[in-house]
Amino acid sequence: EQLVESGGDVVQPGRSLRLSCAASGFTFSNYAMHWVRQAPGKGLEWVALIIYDGSNKYYADSVKGRFTISRDNSKNTLFLHMNSLTTEDTAIYYCARGYSYGVSWGRGTLVTVSS
Amino acid sequence: DIVLTQSPGTLSLSPGERAILSCRASQSVSNNYLVWYQQKPGQAPRLLIYGASTRAAGIPDRFTGSGSETDFTLTISRLEPEDFAVYYCQQYGSSPRTFGPGTKVEI
Numbered sequence: 001e002q003l004v005e006s007g008g009d010v011v012q013p014g015r016s017l018r019l020s021c022a023a024s025g026f027t028f029s030n031y032a033m034h035w036v037r038q039a040p041g042k043g044l045e046w047v048a049l050i051i052y053d054g055s056n057k058y059y060a061d062s063v064k065g066r067f068t069i070s071r072d073n074s075k076n077t078l079f080l081h082m083n084s085l086t087t088e089d090t091a092i093y094y095c096a097r098g099y100s101y102g103v104s105w106g107r108g109t110l111v112t113v114s115s
Numbered sequence: 116d117i118v119l120t121q122s123p124g125t126l127s128l129s130p131g132e133r134a135i136l137s138c139r140a141s142q143s144v145s146n147n148y149l150v151w152y153q154q155k156p157g158q159a160p161r162l163l164i165y166g167a168s169t170r171a172a173g174i175p176d177r178f179t180g181s182g183s184e185t186d187f188t189l190t191i192s193r194l195e196p197e198d199f200a201v202y203y204c205q206q207y208g209s210s211p212r213t214f215g216p217g218t219k220v221e222i
């Protein structure tokens with residue numbers, strides 16, 4: 001089982017970014033998926049959850065209205081569309097498999113928001 | 116939101132010693148839906164314990180989770196060199212899922 005995040009970059013405040021998480025080694029379409037982030041030197045913060053078929057999505061208050069989680073089950077890929085980025089969004093972003101908690105995790109992708 | 120508090124912030128121990136990590140919730144965690152993760156520098160978190168006391172697949176039996184309602188404990192019976200890491204608790208009994216701030220176990 002493998003989860004590989006990509007798309008992290010250095011962006012200016014107010015800009016947008018899309019992260020991807022490529023899944024392999026398990027039946028992606030059977031599982032809910034999370035995005036969890038970790039600011040430099042800080043703890044873990046849950047960001048968003050999407051259930052197996054994409055019909056329900058949930059967000060942390062800190063990103064609601066700015067971030068959108070989505071998935072393409074035909075391509076075994078999870079996405080996080082991030083708009084109106086602020087310096088507070090600077091973090092490593094991890095994708096994780098599971099509904100209630102992260103059973104398995106990717107290695108993360110770094111997003112830096114800086115002018 | 117349920118706030119999780121972990122103590123101590125840092126635990127300084129030697130290999131072979133026992134580590135006791137605490138996670139306290141600001142309100143009762145429904146059905147004891149609490150997990151523990153281990154995170155080493157530069158790595159993703161690894162699931163250790165779910166349902167407060169069930170070891171995840173492949174986790175050695177020196178890791179034991181216990182507790183209920185608002186007080187939970189992770190015990191590492193005899194520290195191995197590879198156990199020095201940061202440990203996080205997370206509750207999934209209510210939305211949003213929330214994490215504790217972590218306990219660093221250092222040599």
